[in-house]
Structure formats: structure tokens, C-alpha cells
Amino acid sequence: MRAALRLVALIVGLALAAVSHAQADDLQDISRLLKQGQHAQALERVNQYLATRPRDAQGRFLKGLILVEQNKVADAIDVFTRLSQDYPELPEPYNNLAVLYAAQGLYEKARQSLEMSIRTHPSYATAHENLGDVYTKLASQAYDRALQLDSSNSAAQTKLSLVREMILGTNRTARAAARTEPAKAAEPSKATVLAAAPKASTAGAPEARVPAEPKGPEAKPAPEAKSAAGKAPEKQADKGAAAGSEDVTKAVLDWAQAWSKKNVDAYLAYYARDFKTPNGEPRGKWEKARRQRITAPKHIEVSVDGLKVSAIDANSTRVSFRQHYRSDALKADSSKTLVMVRVDGKWLIQQERVGN
Numbered sequence: 001m002r003a004a005l006r007l008v009a010l011i012v013g014l015a016l017a018a019v020s021h022a023q024a025d026d027l028q029d030i031s032r033l034l035k036q037g038q039h040a041q042a043l044e045r046v047n048q049y050l051a052t053r054p055r056d057a058q059g060r061f062l063k064g065l066i067l068v069e070q071n072k073v074a075d076a077i078d079v080f081t082r083l084s085q086d087y088p089e090l091p092e093p094y095n096n097l098a099v100l101y102a103a104q105g106l107y108e109k110a111r112q113s114l115e116m117s118i119r120t121h122p123s124y125a126t127a128h129e130n131l132g133d134v135y136t137k138l139a140s141q142a143y144d145r146a147l148q149l150d151s152s153n154s155a156a157q158t159k160l161s162l163v164r165e166m167i168l169g170t171n172r173t174a175r176a177a178a179r180t181e182p183a184k185a186a187e188p189s190k191a192t193v194l195a196a197a198p199k200a201s202t203a204g205a206p207e208a209r210v211p212a213e214p215k216g217p218e219a220k221p222a223p224e225a226k227s228a229a230g231k232a233p234e235k236q237a238d239k240g241a242a243a244g245s246e247d248v249t250k251a252v253l254d255w256a257q258a259w260s261k262k263n264v265d266a267y268l269a270y271y272a273r274d275f276k277t278p279n280g281e282p283r284g285k286w287e288k289a290r291r292q293r294i295t296a297p298k299h300i301e302v303s304v305d306g307l308k309v310s311a312i313d314a315n316s317t318r319v320s321f322r323q324h325y326r327s328d329a330l331k332a333d334s335s336k337t338l339v340m341v342r343v344d345g346k347w348l349i350q351q352e353r354v355g356n
Contacts, residue, residue, distance in 0.1 A: 122278035272348035297327035
């Protein structure tokens, strides 16, 4: 099961403060030692680094990875636990705790850690994938227990066999990936640590395919509908994009500006009444959490680039861009997608997704 869970070795774009070139070089050197298998030297260097920067999240995260490689599981758990306590907004330490717990067979603790990771970052795909693997193992244990209590339960036996085959398939895929996919390094410019584990697929079953349609006379494409003037009508979505893209762009930029100015009321006003909150939590609870996160830092700077607007229909559109967040406590670069709707002439956010 350990092979199926993905240990995250990157804090991509999550430097907790702008680091100097010297600090970045130190982290890259330590990462290089880790990648080369020089774990003792890497641990000595990271301890020297942390001696003068005891709260540095990247250095502490890197130390946890080194301890994992040295099979010092208890020490690694302690590092990631303290890191999650000091920086609860980071999902990666929770994910790595879950992987270490699962390796010890502590699947319930792994589940709790992964749910914390997802609560912190609802769009964190790795945590969702790992949580699926943990649920699979918990299901296996539950069906096995059911059979211990009633060995004649054929339904439980069938389900247990299916779950075990899924686990075996996942582990085989993970081992194959480990043989064929080398670990990848983070981009040097981001001063992040090196990736220590390849991505493992959880696909244990063959790919589902759409059955082919019965063959018959070759179908000819229907002629495109034309207007009285003889020209094909424009698509409604294209009309909406052309008519509203400038207003949508302005709304996104004004939303980011309100966030930067820490004007919480103006920021929240850009969210529609039917906004889909993360994990479906109550709107009031979500707004309270957002107020705390926006007012807590001394300063915030939010900017966007690469903004693309794609109309869904005349009154809704999809916006994708790269978001750059900077504050005295956190630095994060991420891709973001918004689904926006036009309400009383204003473009408001109905859905918000982080990541690709």
C-alpha cells in the first residue's frame, strides 16, 4: 500500500517568505545531496541551515524528506507534524504524514491527515488520490472483518476479492512507474526541494471504452445551418465572449485589487449568492475563514497574468489565469479557474478552482 500512496517532495510555489539567493543555493545544494543518496551529508547540511532559520518551512520540509529516506519514520512524522501545526495552511505536510501513517498500517490516522490536507487545499489532486487508496485499504479491512464474523457471506467475499485486486493492481502500477520514471527536480528558479517519488497511477482496471457504433452506410455530415443571407449563424457562446470579455476581465482585476487592499467586503461582493464553497461548507463559515485569512497578514499583493476568457453561454463564462499571491507570511503562485455568471449586469464568481 505504501507504494500506491504518493509522498510529496515539493512545496511548489509555497515559499513562506522571499528567500535570498544564498538561502536558495543552500536549499538546492541540500536537495542535490538528497537526490545523490548522500543522506547523512544532506541531514548535516539541513541542520546547519535550520540552526539559523528554525522556522523556515522549506528547510524543515526538506529535513522530513531526508529522514524518510533514512527510514527514520518517527523523526520524520515529528517534523511533518510540527510543520503542519506551525503552518496549517500548507497541505503537503498533512499529505506526507498520511503516507507515513499508511506505511505503518495506521489507515485511520492517514485518512484524518488527508482530510486535513484537502480541507486546507480542496483542489489538491495528490491528497484526493491518496485518500482514495486509503479508503480502499479501509474497505478491505472492513470486508475481511465481516467475513471473520460470517464466513458464508458471499457478497462480502466478492467485494473483498475486488478490493484486493484493485490494491494489487495499484501496487504493480506503482512499482512499474518507479522502475521507468526517474524522480524529477523542481525548477531551480523556485528554490524548491527535489522530487523524491514518481507519480504512481491508481488505475488498476482496464480503461473503459465507448462501444463502437454498428457499421452501416457512411454517414454524411449534415449541412451547416445558414441564415437567410446564406451565412452560418455565429455561436451564442462566441457572441457572449465577444460582448462580455472586457467586463469579465475588469471584474477579475477588480476582485484581485480588492483582495490586495484587504477590503474584505468588496472582495466577498464578487462572489455570487450561489457560489459553490469548498467541500460544500456553509457560506457563513467560508466567509468567516476568508475574513480571517485576508485580515491576518500585514500586507497582501495579488496579481494575475495569462488571463483567458471562454464563454459558456450569454450569461456565464470560464476564466483561467495564473495567480501570484504575496504577503508577509506566504508566497504562492498557482493556476486558477473561475466560473463567473452575470447577475444584474455584474460578473460574479460562482465557482473557484485552484490547479489545472
